[in-house]
Amino acid sequence: MGTETTGPKYAQMAADLRAMIEAGDLAPGAPLPSEPELAERYGLSRTSVRNGIRLLVGWGLVVVERGRGTFVRQARPRVRRHATERYRREKDLVRRPEFERRTSGPLEQDTGLSLSDVTFRAEFDIVPAPKDIAGVFGVAPDTQMLRRRHLHVPKGDGFPLRGGESWLLLADAERNPDLLRPDLEPWPGGTQHQLSTIGIELDRITDSIIARPPTPDEMRSLGITAGVSVLVLRKVSIATDERVVEVADVVMPGDRTELIYTVDLPRWEK
């Protein structure tokens, strides 16, 4: 037992359980002893036992389910997002016929799901640019923007894959009235195809990735529990004339996401 013999008793209990989980004595999906039982077994009050369990939750080793028990966590598979290939493929598809765009969009490539398995909700509105968004576009802070909000929910499993917000200059979006219609989402071929309808070709995309604790809203809407961070990706699309034409913030559950980038390195000259 005595894995750790320093520090508070509840931490010793947690370290002990941790060792058992890592050794496989408690298999993924198996229930931990109940709180009263742990209290007796380790000679602690239930309050202290709960402190220990909170540590295990914070380490991502167990999940607690009210009325059922506490269980060793099943690692849920992560969704891989191959960003580099995704963006290049999206650009390539713009020039292809619609049936091909519709059946081989970037979404399926990332998730293994086809569009029919995904509930896609979109809300559009026209608002003045908040300060940080205006800064990225390099426009005045009250410039009119088209803001689009999305939520992707696979139909089987009720957990959303991601939520997001995308910003376009209204002056750009207005040039094709279809871009203002949420009912046309998801647009086959994605944002790059939308931009191409108003004569915009992208030169490059810059992704900035951070992790942060979820807001209470995000915990609900992404179905994540305390202790799990969200990954936030800010995607900035830059056109061939060096203008910023789209800024999108994508929020993904940190425990179910893997982001992949490929950096090509120019060959040395002989």
Place this chain on the structure above:
Amino acid sequence: MGTETTGPKYAQMAADLRAMIEAGDLAPGAPLPSEPELAERYGLSRTSVRNGIRLLVGWGLVVVERGRGTFVRQARPRVRRHATERYRREKDLVRRPEFERRTSGPLEQDTGLSLSDVTFRAEFDIVPAPKDIAGVFGVAPDTQMLRRRHLHVPKGDGFPLRGGESWLLLADAERNPDLLRPDLEPWPGGTQHQLSTIGIELDRITDSIIARPPTPDEMRSLGITAGVSVLVLRKVSIATDERVVEVADVVMPGDRTELIYTVDLPRWEK
């Protein structure tokens, strides 16, 4: 006061404090009322008050300091890691004279620190490849590997920027005995220059990024608190002959890191 009127009382207290923080009534760095005071003010026991404070910590809004108090969190600036430019610059520098490599390495570019401000610890050992590493290299699971472990600590602020583990095939590393010597780290010019000394040129680097809760070790060594995730970057370097030549896992504090990638998009043909 009554921001939220449903759910447990400690959650209502937390929501209330949250509103005050977001409204600026409690400025960053300001102390919250002490636990006994909150208990009296909200008509709760200290235990319940502590439950509420735990929520605020989980939301990343406050930090607790034993013996001092609980404070509204100061957003610490994130360290930006421009991966794409970093890797390309590192490749470019390999062909330049040493004084230039020494003074304009990728580390300073990312952190704004020069090498002299950073304590760099390295440990090397030779071990058989664990299963997942062997899988990435495409070699048998017990192939001999050179494992290198690093810790970067800026001298001023005591918080490590990152820790990491890097794997090379021992068969490769042995071809230049200097590569087996930890006392030569940090190697001016970085890994790509090391590889160049044994005739290896990189074609591309693939980065996979995940977020996960820190292990207890990582909490200590990275100086992060409960509720903050770590970002883990697995960097796979692929040589011009398509061999995997290095795999590195870099662990960074999730609350102080921003990862940036640029994806260049080939131009459409006219």
Place this chain on the structure above:
DNA sequence: GAGTGGTCTAGACCACTGT
């Protein structure tokens, strides 16, 4: 030494899950 948060107890009642 006064004040802070950290640990701990021994209860109580409630809400939810299963049978």
Place this chain on the structure above:
DNA sequence: CAGTGGTCTAGACCACTCC
């Protein structure tokens, strides 16, 4: 219904920080 975790109390003592 019995068993689980969730909330809550009213205390106690300890470890740490600051004056």
